[in-house]
Amino acid sequence: MSIDLALALSSAKPAGKRPYFMDPAVERVLNILMATVQELAVTRERLDTIERLLEMKGVVARSEIETFEPTRDQAAERGLWIQEYLNRVLRTVQQEAEALQASDDLASEEVAAEVSRA
Amino acid sequence: MNGSPDLKNAGPAQTYSGPPDYRVVGRHGIFPETSHDEIARLNFLAHMNRHLSTRVMPAVKTVWERRAGPAFEAREGRAPKDRHDVRKALMTDPYYQAWSALRRATMEQRQQAGRWIALRQAETLAARVEALTALGDRLELDPALPIPRYISAVDHHCMPGSYHTEVFPGDVSGAANYDCGIFATTGGALGRFSDGGGHAVVRWVSRNLPDFKPRRILDIGANLGQNVLPIAEAFPDAEVIALDVGAPMLRYGAARARSMGVDNVRFVQGDGSDLSRWADGHFDWVQTTMTLHELSLTSMKAIFAETYRVLAPGGIVLHVEQPQYAADMALFEQAMRDWDAFYNNEPFWSTMHELDIDGFMIEAGFARPSLIHDGVTAVVDKDVFPDAADDDGEDYGRKAAWHVIGARK
Numbered sequence: 001m002s003i004d005l006a007l008a009l010s011s012a013k014p015a016g017k018r019p020y021f022m023d024p025a026v027e028r029v030l031n032i033l034m035a036t037v038q039e040l041a042v043t044r045e046r047l048d049t050i051e052r053l054l055e056m057k058g059v060v061a062r063s064e065i066e067t068f069e070p071t072r073d074q075a076a077e078r079g080l081w082i083q084e085y086l087n088r089v090l091r092t093v094q095q096e097a098e099a100l101q102a103s104d105d106l107a108s109e110e111v112a113a114e115v116s117r118a
Numbered sequence: 119m120n121g122s123p124d125l126k127n128a129g130p131a132q133t134y135s136g137p138p139d140y141r142v143v144g145r146h147g148i149f150p151e152t153s154h155d156e157i158a159r160l161n162f163l164a165h166m167n168r169h170l171s172t173r174v175m176p177a178v179k180t181v182w183e184r185r186a187g188p189a190f191e192a193r194e195g196r197a198p199k200d201r202h203d204v205r206k207a208l209m210t211d212p213y214y215q216a217w218s219a220l221r222r223a224t225m226e227q228r229q230q231a232g233r234w235i236a237l238r239q240a241e242t243l244a245a246r247v248e249a250l251t252a253l254g255d256r257l258e259l260d261p262a263l264p265i266p267r268y269i270s271a272v273d274h275h276c277m278p279g280s281y282h283t284e285v286f287p288g289d290v291s292g293a294a295n296y297d298c299g300i301f302a303t304t305g306g307a308l309g310r311f312s313d314g315g316g317h318a319v320v321r322w323v324s325r326n327l328p329d330f331k332p333r334r335i336l337d338i339g340a341n342l343g344q345n346v347l348p349i350a351e352a353f354p355d356a357e358v359i360a361l362d363v364g365a366p367m368l369r370y371g372a373a374r375a376r377s378m379g380v381d382n383v384r385f386v387q388g389d390g391s392d393l394s395r396w397a398d399g400h401f402d403w404v405q406t407t408m409t410l411h412e413l414s415l416t417s418m419k420a421i422f423a424e425t426y427r428v429l430a431p432g433g434i435v436l437h438v439e440q441p442q443y444a445a446d447m448a449l450f451e452q453a454m455r456d457w458d459a460f461y462n463n464e465p466f467w468s469t470m471h472e473l474d475i476d477g478f479m480i481e482a483g484f485a486r487p488s489l490i491h492d493g494v495t496a497v498v499d500k501d502v503f504p505d506a507a508d509d510d511g512e513d514y515g516r517k518a519a520w521h522v523i524g525a526r527k
Binding site: 016 | 155162
């Protein structure tokens with residue numbers, strides 16, 4: 001099946017040793033980030049297509065989108081969503097901050113020895 | 119983003135300067151189907167390439183002049199002796215590293231985007247190619263042909279599988295990937311059918327050799343034939359051979375030509391360094407377009423010698439390439455042009471561009487007074503596509519502005 005070929009091979013490595021221009025761990029994150037940036041542009045273009053089609057069919061005028069004002073309840077729902085979203089995205093920073101406060105944090109490896117004692 | 123000409127005087131299109139929307143791409147009969155999001159992905163990549171070359175790259179020169187260059191001189195106590203000194207010094211600079219990492223990432227993303235499109239419909243594409251090429255003599259493959267080391271060692275421009283491999287017998291996904299993605303790499307600068315180079319050659323010949331009426335034409339390293347089709351169309355009475363080592367490219371190319379109604383091109387699998395199947399003086403015109411830099415020194419010399427042999431007296435050979443690293447080209451520019459050689463898998467690029475091509479042509483038999491040197495830019499539909507002739511910017515090896523090096527026998 002072609003879709004299986006695409007899943008297996010579309011991201012294949014080209015023959016030839018890859019040059020790294022910075023710390024490979026940093027460049028790995030950059031590469032993942034740029035692929036994500038690309039997908040955001042793809043989503044933005046798709047959303048633009050939808051808005052234009054809705055406008056052409058007389059469902060929603062794009063000016064209505066620009067001037068849309070949420071009610072208090074809608075604004076609260078949206079605000080909550082942004083808070084939830086930031087919590088999720090910045091999880092690692094929150095955990096780093098919590099670690100600063102924890103004085104008796106043990107590594108699981110240390111506890112492993114403790115709980116395995118006879 | 120809409121590149122259709124009828125919007126040129128409406129709103130943002132009037133002042134817009136940038137790649138046209140991918141949807142203006144020429145869809146011949148074997149062109150892969152593309153979904154909305156697949157197109158959006160290629161649109162992003164066309165813009166990403168343009169952004170890198172116009173917004174990010176210019177400061178690399180500043181970095182060289184103010185930071186990496188002075189640091190090199192302070193460390194070594196001398197000026198850089200060649201472009202390799204410059205490139206290696208730049209490699210230690212964080213801005214060059216960032217630009218390079220983004221440029222490499224963009225190339226890998228372009229390959230991924232094109233491969234996804236081609237592979238997800240690989241079986242359909244193969245069947246369509248088979249249907250278009252099963253009959254007739256427009257395709258001649260040689261499964262026993264050895265694939266040269268300069269093709270198999272590393273995959274050119276990070277294109278997995280290069281020109282010669284197939285995922286299953288009859289697969290053309292590598293060629294379809296190449297075809298549907300060039301637009302993203304060049305920002306549309308090669309025109310609807312990515313054939314701006316071929317049209318440039320036709321224009322050059324019609325202006326400089328108006329009486330030239332070739333009967334037999336050979337294109338070496340023809341790839342999927344995108345640059346030889348304009349030549350074949352300009353000389354419909356000529357019999358044209360599109361020669362390449364990669365069978366998938368040739369299969370796709372033959373089907374593409376058939377669907378575009380061009381029937382005077384025969385796609386032949388073969389190596390340009392051995393043209394022994396053709397007699398001395400068989401061809402009136404031998405062409406290579408962006409081929410020399412993907413060869414090896416040995417094969418280039420052999421191709422020059424064979425070219426001289428198979429050309430008829432009065433015949434011409436034209437090689438279209440990026441400009442040579444002449445003595446008056448700044449070491450910084452040479453180093454920037456070398457980027458693709460070392461970081462985008464174009465291993466002969468660097469050496470090829472410093473060679474005395476004239477000397478090799480003369481060694482092959484051509485007389486010095488018969489040598490041809492000129493410059494050309496891609497010929498595209500200027501209403502829709504960016505015209506390299508109007509572009510003052512520099513993309514160090516990727517701009518659609520080339521040199522013609524040739525000779526008349």
